[in-house]
Amino acid sequence: QVQLVESGGGLVQAGGSLRLSCATSGKIAAISSINKMGWYRQAPGKQREMVASITSGGSSTNYAASVKGRFTISRDSAKNTVYLQMNNLKPEDTAVYYCNALKLGPMMRDYWGQGTQVTVSS
Numbered sequence: 160q161v162q163l164v165e166s167g168g169g170l171v172q173a174g175g176s177l178r179l180s181c182a183t184s185g186k187i188a189a190i191s192s193i194n195k196m197g198w199y200r201q202a203p204g205k206q207r208e209m210v211a212s213i214t215s216g217g218s219s220t221n222y223a224a225s226v227k228g229r230f231t232i233s234r235d236s237a238k239n240t241v242y243l244q245m246n247n248l249k250p251e252d253t254a255v256y257y258c259n260a261l262k263l264g265p266m267m268r269d270y271w272g273q274g275t276q277v278t279v280s281s
Contacts, residue, residue, distance in 0.1 A: 161185040161193065161270045163258045168275030175279070176246045181258030181272060183239040190239060193270075194263045198232065198243045200254035200277075207257070211243060226252075248279045 167179040179198065183190055197212030211232035212221045220232055231244040241258065258272040 161189050161260050161268075163260055163270055163272035165256065165258045165272045165275040168256060168277045170278045170280065171248055173249055173279055173281050175248050176244070177248065177277060179243040179245070179256055179258075179275060179277075181241040181243075183241070183260065192262045192268075193260045195261045196234065196241045197259045197261070198241075199257045199259055200252075201257070201274075202251075202254040205254075210256070213241065245277070248277075250279045250281045253277060253279050 162184045164182045165179060167177060169177060171177055181196070193215055195212055195214050198210040199207050200210050201207040208223065210223050210226055211230055213219070213232045213234055217234050222230060229245065229247045232241065234241045245252065254277060255274040256277050257274045260270040262268040
């Protein structure tokens, strides 16, 4: 089992920056089995959408078109933590941001954090 805890959300003015963190804990074998980690967000009345993802080795990243060039996903393997640096925030970035960990394969597992609120004022 893997537990994910997000932090770093808050209220910021448009044009500002925030850095979200996702701390991973659990059995070493379970953490080591994770293939990809990502950040998703869900705004009121909207579906949850992928924001950014990164492979376990950190060699490959992927971003939603709406955040490309403004957000950066990274990971610190020694700390089992994934980060989302968000710059030039816009009011439309307001949402609850969730951390996700994905284990691929025949025993696929999908883990989620509890979410952290990001509010961008205009």
